[in-house]
Amino acid sequence: MGHGGVEDAGEDAEATRRDADDAESSRASRGWWDRNADEYQSEHGAFLGDDRFVWGPEGLDEADAALLGPADSLKDKDVLEIGAGAAQCSRWLAARGARPVALDLSHRQLQHALRIGGSDVPMVRLVEADAGRLPFRDGSFDLACSAYGAVPFVADPVNVMREVHRVLRPGGRWVFSVTHPIRWAFPDEPGPEGLSIAASYFDRTPYVEQDEQGRAVYVEHHRTLGDRVRDVVAGGFRLVDLVEPEWPAWNTQEWGGWSPLRGNLIPGTAIFVCERD
Numbered sequence: 001m002g003h004g005g006v007e008d009a010g011e012d013a014e015a016t017r018r019d020a021d022d023a024e025s026s027r028a029s030r031g032w033w034d035r036n037a038d039e040y041q042s043e044h045g046a047f048l049g050d051d052r053f054v055w056g057p058e059g060l061d062e063a064d065a066a067l068l069g070p071a072d073s074l075k076d077k078d079v080l081e082i083g084a085g086a087a088q089c090s091r092w093l094a095a096r097g098a099r100p101v102a103l104d105l106s107h108r109q110l111q112h113a114l115r116i117g118g119s120d121v122p123m124v125r126l127v128e129a130d131a132g133r134l135p136f137r138d139g140s141f142d143l144a145c146s147a148y149g150a151v152p153f154v155a156d157p158v159n160v161m162r163e164v165h166r167v168l169r170p171g172g173r174w175v176f177s178v179t180h181p182i183r184w185a186f187p188d189e190p191g192p193e194g195l196s197i198a199a200s201y202f203d204r205t206p207y208v209e210q211d212e213q214g215r216a217v218y219v220e221h222h223r224t225l226g227d228r229v230r231d232v233v234a235g236g237f238r239l240v241d242l243v244e245p246e247w248p249a250w251n252t253q254e255w256g257g258w259s260p261l262r263g264n265l266i267p268g269t270a271i272f273v274c275e276r277d
């Protein structure tokens with residue numbers, strides 16, 4: 001979820017705002033997640049749980065939210081998880097009787113999925129691929145989901161929406177979470193310094209960390225709330241809900257710039273619930 005406060009293990013990177021196209025963004029994401037998957041999983045693995053389905057740092061759990069549908073309706077459903085990381089969400093889906101496919105760009109993240117998924121847990125198929133080019137036939141899945149996977153990191157989110165639409169069957173649901181767009185106006189800090197507006201909400205220039213040669217090593221793309229709605233519609237979907245999870249009293253844990261202090265005042269996550277006719 002973002003890079004969640006994890007510092008890049010391999011690069012002494014400079015943070016800036018500049019354009020980054022799809023190819024550069026994809027290359028940067030693969031490199032960043034391959035270099036940093038170990039630290040990400042050791043820092044956040046306990047919160048994510050090996051087989052929980054958490055939508056974001058607030059800790060909203062699919063077991064309670066049922067955004068993909070009631071848990072007992074998931075049995076025998078073909079589900080695609082995009083940007084699955086270590087496939088925690090897919091493992092939760094498999095335990096409900098679904099047939100999940102966990103797709104991620106990062107080989108190292110998927111190695112963590114193999115490490116966690118021993119022989120005593122329900123099977124999850126793992127696929128190493130880019131969300132912008134899904135290696136599946138049209139109409140292969142009943143449901144698609146993504147908890148902060150891929151969508152915040154791609155330059156062309158409409159392409160991802162179209163790809164997901166293509167691989168879903170008619171009547172399919174696509175639910176994805178991203179950093180709430182309002183967060184872009186504030187410094188990514190968990191404390192009081194993260195409460196004052198520091199940049200224009202309307203500035204869509206990507207956040208880029210780059211190496212000494214100016215090559216991007218980490219990229220996040222900003223879209224306003226309206227942009228995200230238009231992306232979903234341009235991808236062929238109907239938007240049926242936009243969930244802004246409130247920070248629950250039980251969650252005392254910080255996650256990078258997400259904290260109880262800020263979470264009680266402004267939304268940190270936006271979850272788009274979409275349907276394909």
Ligand SMILES: C[S@@+](CC[C@H](N)C(=O)[O-])C[C@H]1O[C@@H](n2cnc3c(N)ncnc32)[C@H](O)[C@@H]1O
Nearest residue numbers: 001029033083085105106130131147149150153
């Ligand atoms: C913040 S993690 C989210 C993973 C998991 N849901 C979690 O909460 O840990 C983002 C994941 O998206 C993957 N990712 C980034 N860009 C991608 C792309 N273009 N295609 C597929 N996966 C991508 C990264 O490799 C990473 O595993």
